[in-house]
Amino acid sequence: MRTGISSWLWRMVLFLWALTILLPLFWIFYQSLKTNQAFFADIWAFPEHLEWSNYEKAWTSLGIGQSVVNTLYYVGLSLLISLFVSTVNAYAFTRIEWRLRSLLWSIIMLSLFLPGINILVSQYTLMRALNLTDSLNGLVLLASLPVGAFELLLLGSFMRSLPKELDESAFIDGATLFQVFRKIILPLSMPGIVTIGIFKFVGLYNDFLGPFILISDPAKYPISVNMYNANAMMEYKADWVTLLAGLVITIIPTVIVYVLFQRRIIEGATMGGVKG
Amino acid sequence: MHMLKNARLQKAIFLFIVVAPAFAAYVLFTLYPNALSIYYSFLEWDGIGAKTFVGWDNYVRLFHDPFILRALGHNLILLVTVIPITLVISLVLADLLINRAFKENSFYKVLYFFPNVLSLVVIALVWSFIYDGTFGLLNGILRVLGLGGEHNWLGSKGTALLSMIPLYVWCYAGFYVVIFMNAMRGIPKSLYESATLDGITHMQRFSKITLPLLSGVIRVGVIFLMLSVIKGFEYMFIMTQGGPGGATDVISLYMFNFAFGSLNLGQHIYGYASTIGMMIFVLLVGLKLILDKFFAKDSIEY
Numbered sequence: 355m356r357t358g359i360s361s362w363l364w365r366m367v368l369f370l371w372a373l374t375i376l377l378p379l380f381w382i383f384y385q386s387l388k389t390n391q392a393f394f395a396d397i398w399a400f401p402e403h404l405e406w407s408n409y410e411k412a413w414t415s416l417g418i419g420q421s422v423v424n425t426l427y428y429v430g431l432s433l434l435i436s437l438f439v440s441t442v443n444a445y446a447f448t449r450i451e452w453r454l455r456s457l458l459w460s461i462i463m464l465s466l467f468l469p470g471i472n473i474l475v476s477q478y479t480l481m482r483a484l485n486l487t488d489s490l491n492g493l494v495l496l497a498s499l500p501v502g503a504f505e506l507l508l509l510g511s512f513m514r515s516l517p518k519e520l521d522e523s524a525f526i527d528g529a530t531l532f533q534v535f536r537k538i539i540l541p542l543s544m545p546g547i548v549t550i551g552i553f554k555f556v557g558l559y560n561d562f563l564g565p566f567i568l569i570s571d572p573a574k575y576p577i578s579v580n581m582y583n584a585n586a587m588m589e590y591k592a593d594w595v596t597l598l599a600g601l602v603i604t605i606i607p608t609v610i611v612y613v614l615f616q617r618r619i620i621e622g623a624t625m626g627g628v629k630g
Numbered sequence: 631m632h633m634l635k636n637a638r639l640q641k642a643i644f645l646f647i648v649v650a651p652a653f654a655a656y657v658l659f660t661l662y663p664n665a666l667s668i669y670y671s672f673l674e675w676d677g678i679g680a681k682t683f684v685g686w687d688n689y690v691r692l693f694h695d696p697f698i699l700r701a702l703g704h705n706l707i708l709l710v711t712v713i714p715i716t717l718v719i720s721l722v723l724a725d726l727l728i729n730r731a732f733k734e735n736s737f738y739k740v741l742y743f744f745p746n747v748l749s750l751v752v753i754a755l756v757w758s759f760i761y762d763g764t765f766g767l768l769n770g771i772l773r774v775l776g777l778g779g780e781h782n783w784l785g786s787k788g789t790a791l792l793s794m795i796p797l798y799v800w801c802y803a804g805f806y807v808v809i810f811m812n813a814m815r816g817i818p819k820s821l822y823e824s825a826t827l828d829g830i831t832h833m834q835r836f837s838k839i840t841l842p843l844l845s846g847v848i849r850v851g852v853i854f855l856m857l858s859v860i861k862g863f864e865y866m867f868i869m870t871q872g873g874p875g876g877a878t879d880v881i882s883l884y885m886f887n888f889a890f891g892s893l894n895l896g897q898h899i900y901g902y903a904s905t906i907g908m909m910i911f912v913l914l915v916g917l918k919l920i921l922d923k924f925f926a927k928d929s930i931e932y
Contacts, residue, residue, distance in 0.1 A: 372741055382756055442644075452641060468664060470660075471911075476666035535644075581749075
């Protein structure tokens with residue numbers, strides 16, 4: 355009998371934690387469908403009439419539409435380039451023998467030790483000196499071209515686990531390095547590449563500080579900076595339901611990606627956490 | 631085409647096209663700025679005018695700046711609350727999810743991780759709505775429970791910093807639930823079985839077997855959380871701007887405001903900001919080394 359009660363108590367604990375996540379998100383969602391008057395009148399009441407026009411307003415007057423386009427461009431291009439960079443570098447560092455390999459590898463791994471927060475100023479002045487501020491392509495370059503230690507570790511361990519005979523026999527059959535990479539290593543590494551891709555997507559989509567510092571033209575804001583600015587403007591506008599609608603729009607892609615890939619995201623997080 | 635048959639040439643081309651640019655970009659965008667910050671920390675520079683070399687002046691200023699200590703104090707309060715609370719909550723939740731067979735567990739496993747993929751701005755704005763003084767969710771809940779509900783959580787000095795604690799715990803716990811669940815799955819069943827034969831309770835099993843075996847993972851968790859909390863100043867930047875009256879000013883935000891903030895009438899003070907950045911760097915690396923030494927002996931291999 356005692357175990358029955360304690361079992362229910364523990365079950366409540368799990369339920370309460372779930373509630374802390376679901377309740378605010380659900381609350382934000384139904385508040386976003388109210389009028390501003392109803393929003394201020396009673397924070398619990400469900401909307402009497404669903405104001406979908408809030409979403410239309412957020413899309414146009416808050417500029418969510420434009421920032422979605424910017425985000426798609428910035429995230430999409432960064433994702434393509436960085437996946438290419440990570441994959442070919444992981445291949446070069448784990449399956450090809452060359453002279454400076456271990457030296458360069460350890461120099462790249464140095465970044466795991468650097469906290470990164472101390473270079474906000476210098477990275478900004480560097481980007482400014484290179485004329486890469488206020489440019490989505492500048493963001494893309496910064497986010498995708500430098501080879502990352504995390505990606506290299508993850509993909510590297512993946513490629514190392516593939517048997518050596520695979521490329522050796524292909525070389526003997528007369529395949530070039532490029533063919534071996536494209537026809538053998540790349541397809542076999544796909545699961546690892548997808549995992550990295552999802553992670554990169556989540557990171558890029560959610561990034562705030564980089565775009566905030568580097569982009570000052572509102573027409574080029576990605577969605578995170580746009581929402582920050584929209585919120586700052588609300589001091590004067592007090593149109594909270596539109597802001598909430600914008601917030602929901604911002605959350606939607608995250609939910610979709612998470613629902614589709616939750617297994618891989620959760621597995622990938624563990625890999626990253628252990629390697630860190 | 632027969633040129634490419636030459637293996638050495640192929641290798642050289644591949645490395646030159648593929649490794650060289652990415653490595654150069656890494657050196658330029660990651661390593662070089664680190665060196666640059668050291669240089670900047672010895673300058674008086676507003677980002678536009680001439681750079682004046684001022685030697686150790688910024689470092690002298692650092693040691694006489696009372697706001698540095700205040701900000702570090704706020705960081706310390708967050709660290710000593712957020713880290714243990716997050717670890718306890720996520721250990722308990724992970725244990726419940728792994729060792730109790732409730733049918734809703736598989737749903738919770740997915741749900742708990744969700745805050746980790748939410749955008750930082752979204753989290754900051756959602757929590758601003760939770761804490762708002764007039765239409766906030768928290769006040770709404772308190773009113774329902776008959777516990778008042780007129781308090782402006784982020785707007786009053788007494789509660790602004792403390793209000794950040796639940797936010798951090800909420801953001802980070804899900805990640806550690808997953809980490810700890812995986813670690814718990816790795817514990818050999820035989821250990822539990824022999825303990826159960828000895829008549830051990832669930833609680834004892836948790837404290838005597840699970841916890842000690844997890845100490846290595848917990849150490850990594852402490853380091854990760856430390857970094858996350860110190861780096862996660864954007865929440866304050868978005869939600870409170872460090873206010874009211876500096877009540878939520880943490881060290882990274884203090885640095886950020888010198889460089890990019892509006893507190894100095896739009897002036898950029900890159901030199902001093904870089905000096906504070908150097909201090910944060912030394913603190914973080916130092917703390918990490920201490921933790922490594924301190925915890926290393928406790929971790930158990932099985």
